[in-house]
Amino acid sequence: MILSELVQYYEDEAKKGNIPQRGWSAAKVSYELRLNEDGEFIGLQSIRVQEQRGKTIKDVPILLNVPKQATRTSGIAPFFLCDKAEYLLGLNADYSGTSDEIQSDEEKKVKEKNKKKILKKFESSKKLHTEILGDVDSVVAKAICRFFEKWNPAPEIVAENTAIQQEWDGLSSGANIIFSLNGTQRAQDDSAISDAWNHWYQQTLKQEDTITGTCLITGRHSPIARIHPLIKGVKGAQSSGGALISYNTGKQAFESYGKKDAQAYNAYVSEYAAFAYTTALNSLLSDGSHKKHLGDTTIVYWAKDDNKLCQDIFSDFFDSDEANRMTDSKLNDILNKIQDGMPFDYQGVSIAYDNPFYILGLAPNAARLSVRFFLKGCFGDFLKNFAEHEKRMEIVKPSYIRESKIPLWKILRETANPNSQDKAASPLLAGAVFRSILLGQAYPISLYQNILMRIHADSGEGKISFYRAAIIRAYMLRNKRRRVSVALDEQSTNTAYVLGRLFAELERIQQDANPEINTTIKDRYFNSACSTPAYVFPVLEKLSQHHLRKLSDGSRIYHEKCLGMIIDLLNLNSNPIPKNLTLDEQGIFILGYYHQRQKFFEPKKINKNISGEGA
Template sequence: MILQALENYYQVLAARGEIALAGWGIAGVSFALALAPDGALLGVQPLKITSLDGKKEVPRPLRVPEQVKRSSGVAANFLCDNSSYLLGADEKGKPARTLQCFAAAQALHHTVLDGVDSPAARAILGYFDSWDPQTALSHPAVAPLADQLMAGANLIFSVDGVWAQEDARVRAAWDAFRSGHAAGREMVCLVTGKRAPAARLHASIKKVHGAQATGASLVSFNAPALESFGKEQADDTGQGCNAPVSESAAFAYTTALNHLLADRDHVQRIGDTTVVFWAKDGEPAYQDVFGASVFGTAGSRITEEDLKSIFKNLAGGNAVDFEGIPLDPENHFYVLGLAPNAARLSVRFFLQDEFGKLLKHVEAHYERLQIVKPAYEKFESLPLWRLLNETVNQKASKKEASPPMAAAVTRAILTGGDYPASLLEAVLIRIRAEREITYGRAAILKAYFLKNRSVSLPEEVTLVRLNEACNYVPYLLGRLFSVYEAIQQEASPGINATIKDKYFNSAAAMPATVFPVLIGLADKHLKKMEKGKRIYWDRVLTGLWSRFEEDLPARLEVKDQGTFYLGYYYQTQQRYTKKENREDRENG
């Protein structure tokens, strides 16, 4: 299904002229070799451009003939290659192999361009026939740029100021050559369902975070254990038959995926996973809305109010006009997560559904996350990156959420499924380690308990704000701890080691053991206060203790520890809210 969705996406973009056609692709090019009509090298033209951040020079992306997939052998590209193939010189210290590379490029260009009536074709063939690799580095045009040319940069040819790949007759010659060299065994394509030559190797997928810079494979077979009988790697026509994909379909899906990965506005990272997403009709507005809703991207283009309106309409099955573009809730939408795996890629997840249904699941997720927030919290919602960030140790050298957990959370949000248990575990670990319940962690606990009904907690502990009528013991214990903390802070402001530092985790795990200690400490703290404050806190404590209908539990299981933390968070937020309101009245 992944390859079919990508192949369909390619066809949509190709019909609109927005993507390279079969046999062509985009490559970063650093220099052009300017040739005279007879093939003599006139000069070397730098082609690099300034990067988007303005900090460095980067290769210029140009449409060039599709490049071969190289691992170790000698294989030349047409019209665009590195100095080994086009100059016969490099810095690898293997002159014999470099000469083989140049000879391979010479042979390929003669095969494609012999008999082509074009000044560009004649100049290129003249160049290969007259160029001497032995003296390449001493050529006046090459010597000043030798280090840069040999550093793996891609080179192209320029004849009379026109890049060779833009010459109409040269292009036609390449298309004819490529169509006549389908060497794969003819089989039924798994993507299109049609009989066609199967691609032996599929093009590399580039710009997946953590994967090799030269690209990695989504479909490949490189060991006998992965191959079927009669389709061994040793047989050049048989290797690709392990998963027969026609050459045209292989080109289409790899080109489409590389196109998505090159679109920086619509690529996201979740831990070690690179995420791309697209609509079936190729309309980028769907990507904008999806990115803003799930990842919090698109900046000021889509406000919180815009998102609420879009959610309400699309999730309700109504079309929406977004910046003059109608968005159809029934349009199919795809989300693909890829992770590096040596020279190959792993699929973390692949999700597909109607766009309106996906947003409906996202909307429900955000509703579950709604919880009372501190006054300083500026975000209206908790986008995915912030949610996952709550599970990360911010002091660690590698600040990334667990990849399997991150993928499972993403899948749960977009499909409406239960959140993974690993999310709850990760949040509890951070709370215990830091003794801190942030807004984000409290929101995650609330959402988890609301969605995962297998946890079987009363709904009264998962309201948006404090539920003073709730008598669930772990919830009450969390509230009590917050009150004891407030009493200590008021009695001994600025104290170095608080009860939260000493007893927070143990109180949530073994309340019957710890709370008698807290009661004794609170009595000492209350004696330090003036009468009015002591009476107030006595009333608060009496009101909470009067709600207990059973003895303190010796131990709390994981779900009840989470409930303890929620009760603590709610009570603390109410305490701060009352304090802020009191200060506002005093200052007003």
């Protein structure tokens, strides 16, 4: 299903001219090698652009459509029109333009061996370009052929070139170079050259000894791809790319139907389909504004119709940067129409509720890629489910919290140890939470369990934070179908909820009696009060009497009145304090504590309780 949808995406985008045709690929290019009509080297221009990467601004290569660059192993394999400096210029990193130090005989042998290998790479590139462009009647083509005839690839001469010395670090690190005529016309844009490449590429395919069969993706009888192109741009994967589909040779476990050492011939995918799905996926991954990272997972998403606008909306919904998100009024307008299953407008364009939308999560796995999840559904359904999740996450918040929505990465961060160097959540948990939100399913129980575990393990202000309380409320609403208010529910008689409120009031009494105190009963008794309240609250009651005696008469009377109101809700005569609270009841206890604490800081004029509805 994944491959067929990617092939369809490729075909849709190819019709619009938004994606490379077969025989072409997108490549990151850093430099432009400028030639004149006689093929003379006249300059080397950086075409990189500046981008904000974290807190710094860096020069990054641009993405250009160039002749196809196949997977290159340790052998010598030149690329046409776009390649590294060692192929196009004979650049050898051993010659940095500095004087050689005293070398051993072994080091000299290695250096000489590298020199010969670089010269072979240049000669192979020269042969390829001469073969393809030799008969092409084009000024640019002739200039490239003359360049290869005139250029001296001797490493010591190349290293002395002033233009090359200025860009030595970038060139020697493997940056790609393209040809241009006088800096005004790039070689790959010349129609005669592109026609010559397409003809050469097609002839090469016909000469290859390939197996034919029925493609599992297209259903057509076609040449079968033995090795699929690599996927680039997945976070944490190899920079050279990773394979989505591959088989090791010589492994009997993969040699089904007698196809020994056949690699991908065990699962028939045509060369066309392999090119189409990898080109589509590489195109999506290269678009930084339309992909997201969730832990170790790279998420890409696309729509069948109105592709860019749907992706923009989806990006706005999940953007972790509050400044980049759409305004609340615009977001709420979209959500109101989505709730009714109606089309909605975005940037003046009407988008259908039932527009097919696809979300793919990829993670690195050695030289391969693993699929964390693949979601397919109506665009409106995904947004509706996400909107309902955000509504479940609503809870009264401290005044210092400015954000209106809680991004997914913050939810996941709450499950990790705040004192560890790696604060990333479990990759499996991240994927499970993501799926549950977009599909409108119950949250994974491991999310709730991890939050309880962190609350019991941590201390200080972060022990019961706004984010953790919001997660617990969402879990109770969706998974347990409990009615849990956004703010304090003063009428609730739920034992666990009232006990949480009572603990918060006892803590406030202690803090008012000892203003300079740094450690409260929360640090010592909260965990046991939350799990085994019958054994702890009698101790806390005795402590509170000690604390009340330290208060002034007015303050003591006020706190005794507050305590009495909360204790009356417990109805202890018929319902004694339970010995143990279940995991679900512990969550309710925590919400009662959190709500009561937030009530203490509520402005006196505001005394409203906003109730939430069960999911």
